Amino acid sequence: MQTPQAVIEIGSTGIRLLVAEPVEERTADSEQPVQKKYNILDRSEFPVNLGRDVFTAGSITRETLLACLQILNRFGEQLKGWGISRQETIVIGTSAVREANNRDPFVDRIKVKTGFTVHVTDGIEENRLMYIAVTECLKDESVSVRQSDSIILEISGGATEMMLMEKGRMVGAHSMRLGTVIIEQQIRAMLGNIDDAHRFIGEFIRNTKNALNTEMNLDKVQQFIALGTDMKLAAIFAGKPISPFLWEIQRYDFEAFVDEVQHYTTEECIAKFKLNYNDAQTFQISLIAYKLFVYLTNVTSIIVPETSIREGILLNNAELSDGELRDEFTQQILASATSLLRKYQGDEAHAEHVKRTSLRIYDAMQDELGLDPHVRMLLSVSAILHDIGMFIRAEDHNVHSKYIINHSEIFGLSRDDKALVALITNFHKGSRMPQDDPEFRLLPRTSRMIILKLSAILRVADALDRTHQQKLIDFTINFAHDSLTFRVKGHTNLALEKLAVAQKSDLFENVFGYKIVLV
Template sequence: MAAVIDIGATSNRMAIAEIDAEGHVKPLESVSRPVSLGKDTFTQRRIRKSSIEQCVRVLKSYRQLLREYGITQNDAVRVVATSAVREAMNRLAFIDRVYIATGFDVEPLDEAEVSRITYMGIQPQLQAEPRLASRRCMVVEVGGGSTEVLVVQSGNVLFSHTYRLGSLRLLETLEKFKAPRSKQRAIMESQILRFVAQIREHVSADSPLQMIGIGGDVRFAGRQLLEDWDLTGLAYLPVERLNELTRRLLQMTEEDISRQYGLSIQDAETLVPALLCYLLIARGFDQSEIAISDTNLRDGLLHDMAIQDVWTANFRSQIIRSAVSLGRRFDFDEKHARHVATLCRKLFSELQEEHQLEPRNELILYLAALLHEIGYYINTRSNHKHTMYLIRHSEIFGLGRKDLLLVSLVARYHRRSSPQPQHEGYANLDRNGRVTVSKLAAILRVAIALDESRSQRIQDISCRVTGRKLIISAAGVEDVTLEQLALRQSGNLFEETYGIPVLLRAASRSS
């Protein structure tokens, strides 16, 4: 058995499930307790001591429930936190306090990780729904501090982004303006429509699209308006009916909503702003109905625990697609980039005994190879630094900030200086991170030299280490003079890192 705990902006939620040997997940119990951490973070930038202690009390009760299920090992429980903890200035103090009091190790999820988990949770439902299997779908989840938008078609991720639009942030705006109830809808709509315009800039509304809403607030709307929905699978909610419900709720106080619908005060406060977000996004994309899903972050987390290997082959392909899309945005030389990336993959495999890196680092190297020249879009001078900047400040679906930093640094060191302690980004890495960057960047420089002609003429290579030299043999190529010259100019980092020089030979020559 396994459990996941989601420390959100308005509540702490836990899901307990049974996972069989084949990775099938059978839900056993779900519990939720209101804890409004987001109100603290989004107004004061810090989580108050009283809120921390309230959260600790809830988590202690969850620990007791887990014991009743026989779940006592920490590796069977994953505890995550989203924007309310991630953005708090005292998040480390919060994490330490929870660990000391409960033994739970809280993992703040960055935006890319949330997108990945959402994809893992929603994709099986999209595949099972005939009318959505090949259609462009825009998955939207409005939370307390952010709104996540994920566009998927035929299993492929076309776009993902997290916007700083959330129900608690909207409430903060109302408090700041001290808006009377008669003006609240207009103020919130003004804020929301600015973000809708941003989403429309990123996601084309010109071709057919189906909006899918996930999250507790839109599920609430589905329960109230769709009598036949049994809270499993997908249901379709007419936008006009959502508008009627939202208008009716706007006329009620939070206390009235709480009493009439059996919600906590915290959930009653955030309900209307969240529904207004879903409504205006749907209208912005001319949707007549919203598909509502019962999936949530905890479903994706349990699926993660079931499959063991988070970076599956399919998921890797989604990450690569996102990186290629980024490269095209900056007019990269796609043939050269893809070929260098393929050569990197071959070198990584054949040099396993030399670098001894984990398999996931092969993907970091591959992505850096794909994107190593996008800095040319800004300027040819110092293009390696521009490359690093563009990667660090872009989004690649499925990559968290730490992995994105590694990709940006490996790409940055594809030319010129070797890594230096004072360099931005590199200085923040621990020893393992610094060594990883040096090892991968060294391989990248060799791969780039092998395509110095930019003709992709060296296709088949083999490597062997002999006499403390790395000898690369290129099959099917008679003259490798150009590439040998390039290696002499850029191979220093490889020798500095691995302690051996690199020699390139045509395979027909005697070694």
């Protein structure tokens, strides 16, 4: 028996614990055990008012902090029975913790008083974990289900996480500040009612629709996947199970259920659906929001996986050791980056060529780089997006590329990853050294070295396609003691590329000590 693992989520409306045991199974063609899934051993949940504190006053109150400490210490005793220490437990804080003005003191108090270390997630990281959890639920479904044009949606107390999938590939990932607690507090402040909430949500979604349609035609969406406790309740009362941990609700049944629930009082929601008071207060608002998002599409049914971000965290840890799954996830990240480039009318052929060339240089120098596989993916994203700033202006387009990347959402990239990509693209142009940049000098040494190495490689790869005509397709890379030589087959005129390499190879020579030669 393997050691159980635990995840605690500090959310807007409650603190939730999940304990699960890894299960290993043997494949038919291998004697080696392959981890397939987790068996859920224990679940616990206690309500807290984090969202109401943060989304009304901006900070977590002392009373709420004390309640959180009490719940977490109770979970710590519960975990002791499973042989799991507090140091081994993964604890995440989502939107309410993320937006709290006193986030750092709150996280520090938890560390000091309970022994738990809280990792505060960003919205796109939650999207990534949600995608992993949903993929696991759908893995036994037909290929047509897994490769459909789909929307994946989860509405929580403090945010709405949405992913757009076209033929199974990521084209958009968004974390929107539309949460049930936020809406409920705003409606209460204006002395409104459920009709006002309906209008508020409807206006937000209408303003969002045009932006979403630029990424994928919502009228052609074939599959709507909705997560969350509220949708699970809707599935139980208005849908039917189609496989373990997977439900389906016909659209007209869901709409009828939502309309019926709007007539219930908070007390009736508590009694009928076994909700705590906090969740019952936002239950109607949540269902309205899901219903209005469904209205963006022409789907006839809604798929509801019985999973959460907590399962996504456990599965993420397992997938890190699975090369095939890691490669698939990387492809989704690159698909999201390509979709962003397409949105800004970038030169996709040039971007793809620079990406391939960058990776060939990176792989040829693998023994000298000393970087982990994750950094290789960052180079791919940087190469795809290096010229995206051309949409604003060709002059200083690298600066505009940095701005667009920093203010966009790229599926699978954390805030720190995105900041690295933005700086790498910023330094891909010109002869200026990153070391001369004040922002660069403030970064940790590890980040500085990643930026230097990847910017140097990207500059050379970009120079090798100076004409944007992809002339250098068939070439070899050779090392001498002081030079790196690109030998191009054929009789292509490379005068412009040689000039560009001469202009842009200073950083490469400075970082690696190799002179670039194009033959």
